[in-house]
Amino acid sequence: MFRTAAHALPPWLGHALNAQRGPVPWNAVVRGALAGGPLLSAALVAGRASLGVVAAIAAMLAGINDRPGSRRTSVRRIGVPALAGALGLLVGTYAGRHLGAVALTLVLTGLGLVAGCVSAVGPVASGAGTQLLVTAAVGAGMPLPDPGWRSVLAFLAGAGWLLLLRLVLPTPTSVTGDLRLDFRFDGERAAVADVYEAVAALLDAVGTEHAVARRAALTAALDHAQDALAGPRLRRRAATAAERRLHAQYAAALPLGEAATALAWAERAVPPRAGEGPRRLAAAVRGNTHAGPLPAPSRTEPALRALDDALLHAAQAFDRGRGPDLHVRRRSPRSVAQAVLGPGGREYGLRAGLCFGAGAAVAQALHHGHWYGSHQHWYWLPATAVFLVKPDLGPLVSRVLCRAAGTVLGALLFAGFAAVLPRPEGLVVLVAVCGALVPVAARHFAAQTTVVTVLVLALVMVGGEPQASAGRIGETLLACAIVLVAGHLPMPGQRGAGIRAGVDAADAAAHAYLTHVLSESDDRAARWTLRREAYRTLAEARAAIARAAAELPALARHSEGTDEVAAVLERLVDTTTACAVHLDDTGRLTPRHTERLAALRDELAERRGRVGGHRTLA
Known part of the structure; x- marks a missing residue:
């Protein structure tokens, strides 16, 4: 109430x-x-x-x-x-x-x-x-x-x-839980496990009205895990086995999140067992155990094949305990x-x-x-x-x-x-x-x-x-x-400049990600890094926009229109992810992909023009 x-x-x-x-x-x-x-x-x-x-x-x-x-x-x-x-x-x-x-x-x-x-x-x-x-x-x-x-x-x-x-x-959970777990890394384990849980929740919501919110929750979980793994550490060659294992598990979650996002974009229901694999992986992260057997795959379309391949890759990474080091957010x-x-x-x-x-x-x-x-x-x-x-x-x-x-x-x-x-x-x-x-x-x-x-x-x-x-x-x-x-009080420059700077950063990150995908580069690590930056800057911009929208009307009006721009950017990044998954599987885009990209680019230009006009008037 x-x-x-x-x-x-x-x-x-x-x-x-x-x-x-x-x-x-x-x-x-x-x-x-x-x-x-x-x-x-x-x-x-x-x-x-x-x-x-x-x-x-x-x-x-x-x-x-x-x-x-x-x-x-x-x-x-x-x-x-x-x-x-x-x-x-x-x-x-x-x-x-x-x-x-x-x-x-x-x-x-x-x-x-x-x-x-x-x-x-x-x-x-x-x-x-x-x-x-x-x-x-x-x-x-x-x-x-x-x-x-x-x-x-x-x-x-x-x-x-x-x-x-x-x-x-x-932590209390470390004391009362499995004493074999190294409590020094319980924060990292919880953060990485939450990513796999968020992937499973998104797969469960594919084709429903909750898919958008679950995709945003996946972005938040990835942001948190990225931060948790980015603290001071030894040089990679001298890192402990627990550290290497956690970084490999985080890296293995990125293609899973990519495939789940592509399935949500397609708006087609997936088999009920699709979320079971990520949940088993989440339990393996929390318990610091091997992945064990995963559900039988369903390979009827590109995004499902990508999901199956990502699960297989994750299982191998869990067993080997090593993988690419993709946790750092590189800011120049x-x-x-x-x-x-x-x-x-x-x-x-x-x-x-x-x-x-x-x-x-x-x-x-x-x-x-x-x-x-x-x-x-x-x-x-x-x-x-x-x-x-x-x-x-x-x-x-x-x-x-x-x-x-x-x-x-x-x-x-x-x-x-x-x-x-x-x-x-x-x-x-x-x-x-x-x-x-x-x-x-x-x-x-x-x-x-x-x-x-x-x-x-x-x-x-x-x-x-x-x-x-x-x-x-x-x-x-x-x-x-x-x-x-x-x-x-009025200040020199444009009011709401911080909000627009955040939207501009999200725009630049989204287009850098799109350019890389359309170039059909084989550098998956670079693609996942660009994808993370695109979603992360977008989440930061939307959080700032939400705070500005709750200001008094005299202040809130200076950020009008930015929420619509961010929404279009979000759909553009989702579509780019779907394109990346489809290109990996078939090597070409369908008319649905190209038409959606063109429509989103046009809509983005129109809405950016409106916000720019509002900025000039302000």
Whole structure:
């Protein structure tokens, strides 16, 4: 009923009520409980409360980035933002101690501009940009008695402690399951197994209305597996047998996904047993066993023959434990530079710099004017603006509503806890409990804000400062107002440039894939790599479009028409996959393939023209 009511509301309001679903990440809960609380306790015993607060802040930020996936992927997902956070803390600390208010505001504005541009590269870069700005504000405004270098070391220790827990602690399923499995690779095994399950689900849905959604789910599973296998590893020749086996199993899933997509494009029902083979392969991945016998093939048409050949190839790869290494998403320095310096990066950077700088200026003005009373935490305002200005966290109004509601609730909860808990022991326990709740609360921005607000207020009080719930609420609401105003201000260039940049990238990837297929090249590895990039960039573009569509009408109108372009590109990539499978089997295309390609190209040109016209008018 709750979700139905959310769908009945305007998109900008309904988005704020939607929450992610899924099982409780108990392993992340355990890590969260063992991170900030124990660090703070050790620091209090050593008489270094301020360093313990810094380490706990680092553990909290690392916990926010502690997402499901493989252990080795977490090195980059947690480690890179932590290094950026240490740099921000160092810059902010020394700038805050040696610069005046005006110069400090200019420095923070410049950091916001750079961090915003870099955040357009991807999720890890976005996390790094966020931590850089948050810690710069903390370093500039938080009254830390220790030298800057010592605070930086404490920050790195806090983030490093959570990363160490992520790498060495086995997951509950590893402990209770087959002890012969190497728990170091349980994230990779789960991700690769999910790909085979998604292939089976797509085969079950061929010829039904669910095929499109199942194909999108297959793309998501492939994206997740690609990320899980792309973490730091030894050189391929020195890799362990388990690593080689997982990479071979992932590579073997690519032709299976290709054949299943071609069957879905043909819209012809397949034999019920078609999905049984991929499911057996999924079970073999999870149990780290051989594939065993697979269902008898059905070879009545090209896509079914491709499916049968892919199953045979997968079975051989499972038995041999080796295969082509296709897991890496290769992004050239030029593409990264285009993301940073392109229209999307510039738009993101300008808004981040404006919001961060404006937040710092207003906060310092209020602080020096003694508007804050005894709660002189001016750094809260720009730090809050950083989270609010991030478009990858959801639509602007949804972020503001969730942040405001979560902060108010969290501040009220902490006021109640502070009145009854002993100090500092009770507050340390509260920090540990909140650290455990962060992974669960990450399903909804308001819930996450509530937990983080309680945690931060507890850390402030442990550091020796008075209860600051009222100040936290006031500064958050002020940050919400600043970001709402800045988010609607006109900027140089085209509004919605990031959305169009994503669509352009998906267009280029789709046409690169189509060109390779029509060239009838025998390089299957290159084809699968291009196919992965085409579907991946398309999924990223559609996610950005969906977020933009849930903005207020004044902002949502700037992305009008891009969803239709993405839909045509999706059909074009599906058709290209069907063409590739048919060319492999017969060496030529049917009139249905060529006519569909021509029609899609014409439709794409027409819709791109409409979006281009809208862009000119905007």
